């Protein structure tokens with residue numbers, strides 16, 4: 126081939142390949158550098174994490190603390206264990222009886238604390254999983270322990286349990302005549318639709334059985350109407366457990382049609398601006414509290430690097446930028462408000478941040494305490510068929526969609542939403558919860574404990590200021606103070622809006638007492654000079670030793686660390 130032809134061929138190839146390379150580069154640059162930002166690598170590495178457990182000796186000295194400190198911790202653990210055994214006896218016994226038959230319980234029990242510590246904790250600090258009643262912001266277990274509820278029932282409980290009991294009771298009474306007739310609609314459905322249209326500012330509504338299902342259908346519709354392939358989600362954001370929105374650890378299959386981009390970063394905007402194959406962008410506004418970080422859970426709390434800080438102005442600007450680029454590129458902007466909808470404002474995150482989405486998903490609270498997923502969307506996006514192509518449909522049905530009992534409880538919820546009592550909750554909402562968080566932080570500061578809280582309105586997370594491998598123990602001190610936490614422990618505290626100042630003051634006092642006791646028991650051993658990085662490095666070394674079938678000789682590691690600390694001193 127003559128040389129000029131070769132050059133021409135090379136030039137054509139470069140012209141063809143260069144745009145692809147550029148797009149690939151842009152995509153790589155828009156990924157968050159953490160493992161959470163690299164779903165494929167995270168899934169691959171997860172398979173190599175070996176299981177090992179600290180024995181009794183190392184359980185109390187994982188951070189290289191001297192024997193004296195370990196002894197203090199051991200006796201504190203024993204004290205706590207006998208308190209649990211005494212106070213939660215019936216609840217724990219009932220749980221033990223059924224645990225083998227309930228997969229969910231086995232999973233949550235296993236992932237309350239880092240796996241290295243899990244066995245001893247499961248054996249000795251078992252508060253059980255059963256509750257028998259609720260009242261106001263409290264729940265009561267089978268042993269009669271009444272606790273302030275900080276679980277928020279996964280976010281469902283926005284207005285207090287009494288509110289939801291009423292929604293369910295009154296709603297059930299209103300649909301009783303029809304009973305469980307499915308397919309045909311109860312007349313209350315029409316009112317629900319009108320109210321949701323008004324609240325969301327969007328044209329059409331569809332009802333589903335869970336938040337996960339609503340998100341699935343919203344994405345499916347976006348793909349159908351744009352005829353594009355990819356969905357974009359942001360690093361760390363939870364959108365339910367459907368495969369495409371959960372591309373990382375937890376999903377046995379690779380999600381091929383999902384891009385996970387950096388939250389609040391202009392490089393992600395560049396990707397949205399330059400590609401033609403993106404159908405939709407999913408936003409979970411809860412990420413504003415901890416952008417690019419997965420929902421915090423104590424099962425991964427091996428050090429103190431958990432970060433959280435809500436900047437409303439910065440997040441508002443980010444949503445505005447997203448809105449602009451989605452409009453420009455014909456990408457469907459979906460706000461997933463399954464968690465936060467109705468918690469921040471009557472009109473949810475759209476109202477709170479002042480940004481309109483093309484579709485919004487609601488769930489959790491909106492059916493007055495019963496299971497639900499809702500999509501509100503623009504008319505052109507919600508249609509499941511094409512006028513000109515009768516065989517090209519976007520199928521979505523569900524046996525229990527629009528179930529009369531759910532429609533009844535939802536109607537009560539939506540009616541109550543406009544009542545003066547509930548409107549009063551929304552007034553000054555952020556001021557109240559920001560002040561409460563500041564008050565608790567002040568008390569923690571005065572008590573000289575290295576624990577703080579960060580909040581997005583009534584959703585809180587606990588932060589730890591001093592590097593430590595034992596922060597996960599704090600959840601057990603909080604439970605001993607009759608504060609109920611969900612299985613993610615101190616990663617997420619969810620308050621219902623019916624907490625009075627007196628209720629909150631009681632929670633704050635208990636919280637501070639728990640922290641002081643844990644400090645007195647020397648879990649946050651002040652002599653440690655360990656950094657978070659050093660903790661992570663040590664854990665990594667342990668994993669490597671186990672992978673290489675070397676004994677987990679912690680005494681050698683501890684001796685080395687002690688030497689290192691001594692030389693630093």
Ligand SMILES: Cc1ncc(COP(=O)(O)O)c(C=O)c1O
Nearest residue numbers: 335336337363364365409463464
């Ligand atoms: C933002 C968000 N989307 C979707 C879901 C899934 O909802 P469900 O658990 O009802 O399937 C959740 C659940 O926590 C959520 O927080």
